[in-house]
Amino acid sequence: MTAREYNFDGLVGPSHNYAGLSFGNVASFSNVKSASNPKQAALQGLAKMRALAARGFAQAVMPPHARPNFRMLRSIGFGGSDADVLAAAYRASPVTLACAYSASPMWTANAATVSPSADTLDGRVHFTAANLNNKLHRAIEHTQAARSLRAIFSDSRHFAVHDALPQTPAFGDEGAANHTRLCANHAAAGVEFFVYGRVEFDPSAPAPKKYPARQTLEASQAIARLHGLDASRTVFASQNPDVIDQGVFHNDVIAVGNGNVLFYHEQAFANEARVLGSLRAAMDGMGAVLAPVRVDTGLVSVADAVASYLFNSQLLSKPDGSMALVVPHECAENPAVSRYLQQLVAGGGPINELIDFDLRQSMRNGGGPACLRLRVALTAEEAAAMHPGVVMTETLYATLVAWVEKHYRDHLEPKDLADPQLALECAAALEELERILGLPGLYDLS
């Protein structure tokens, strides 16, 4: 049996804006209230999907969510017609309106945690929608995230989609941004590696002091249980709280794994030696030996890693077994990172190619190539059972580019969120998108 890893990239929604909503995410805070360009953001994301699909990587698209989220606004007391709701929210709390309008579902690494069928007790692919409960604008995503996953992966013989964990800090869950998988190949059982930022029920465990830790150990353990993972092939590790306090709000800002390779910064984990030891032990007998690619602070500081998003890269296996690193263009602009990367690909190790994308619109909100995609490893049979309308092809790319050109603005400022016309434009865009993707009823607009 063979399996391939599909990357489901989030299609950037028409309300992409910079609202400074993510305390602890340096880019989000630095670009607060600057003007965004939703059209360019969506086109940049689509260009990445198209280029990777053209290279033969399995690529699919995850639809944006309906915004503004009127249900949230009404639930906190803004009433009347939709236009009344928008006007009242803007008057009373512009930041709450920005939360309701956030296009943050574009970062699909946070949509869910995914376990391929080779790892699960019942032999199905398991998904758990992430509750993202650390931030209001993200905590409203899980309902649609689960709905979209159920629409795409509807065949219950192959797929199980779990609702988000309880919406409470003890179960703070940020999805695949704090989860990676190491394996000999995608069809074989792998080691699922969960990285958490704090432990709710152990106040003595390491935790950051300045910025929030979004993922808890309790959440990671709950997902492993829900997915029916084998304890001997599951590793839980504490993130280094000091790097969270330097802007590493998700583990995928400082580490990424693929196949037998773990590409990480030396400061990523609270106890590096223990992490490597646990991974090696869990991989024993799997037909693959852990290949750590460790980046020393002397070569790339944590500040440079955060500014360039070096580790928020996609590590993709090529047909010959070597790997390409998909990096944001900011890596080429950072002298230390650029120097490091040139040495890395020339060094004879597993990573021998760089693929560079301009994702500046997303990057300005702290979302790099890895944030924009959810990895789903599927056997051929499972791939045949998912909804085919989301798989990236040249035709779908052209259709989506035309759709973006038709519906998206190229300039959005905070005051524009009060314009009732914007809400109508977003609704019209998504209505057409349901048809393009062949997913009628994708959105619950009742």
Ligand SMILES: N=C(N)NCCC[C@H](NC(=O)CCC(=O)O)C(=O)O
């Ligand atoms: N690392 C991963 N996997 N994802 C990155 C998510 C970025 C996102 N930014 C935001 O939500 C900013 C929105 C704003 O400020 O307007 C976040 O902080 O949750």
